[in-house]
Amino acid sequence: MLTVYRWMLCLYPWSYRDEFGEEMTSVFHEARSALPSALAAKISFYRREFCGLLSGALCAHFDRRFGPAIPFPRFDMQPQFRFPRSTVFLMLVIFAGVVLTIAKASSVAGDTLGLAWRSLASVLVFVLLSTCSVAAVVWGILHIRRRSGVHRLDRQLRDHRPVDPDCAFGASSNGSS
């Protein structure tokens, strides 16, 4: 299992792996050694570890590519919310695919509901496209804002305050880290 864990560490960016890889492997090894013999505890441990690794690797890549200046900093550190932000989009795509497949199957089989399915599918595709457009616009605004250096100015202004709110984990911070 340690080999699998080491292999999964390869999912992280190289710099992250270089900095924390050995420590993470060592901590995993210690935690595994201290596991109780109950099967349920073992399953729960491995599930937690591998889900944590997968979401951690995705977050590390995301942070490296787009910077940590994306909102929802409070959710970032909560294991139950540590899923990639593209999940919602992918789920919508999969859902639309399933609906379209059902609609196609219904029409091929001469189902009387075929027309209704086609209408529903059209509406869903329209909603999906609208959502993606809005998401792209919001992402573009965030990206341009980040590139424009506004966040650096904000950070400088904050650094001159007596209280230090330069916090990646603050609910009301700008998401900088």
Place this chain on the structure above:
Amino acid sequence: METFALSEPVLLVLLSLAEQPRHGYSILKDVESMSGGRVLLSTGTLYGALQRLLNNGWIERVEEEETPRDRRTYRLTTRGLRNLQMEIERMRHLTKMAALRTARKEA
């Protein structure tokens, strides 16, 4: 004063380091113990939090020559301690207000 809120795992990691410098596994066990077994951090989550705390200067590595690379120790910085105290103050205010409101409701 600008208010902010820490997530529970990060708060527990900081509280763990506030007591004494610790290495990864020690933090993991201490967080589990402090939360009564409710918060079980995975190594991915723990090191994700540690990386961000390090980048923000809230914690730092204890530089010791004889410390092996796979067992490095972390400690809270002055900045981290100050922010932790602010968070504790925020929570104190929140619980005080909650107690007042619920007492008023009961009365």
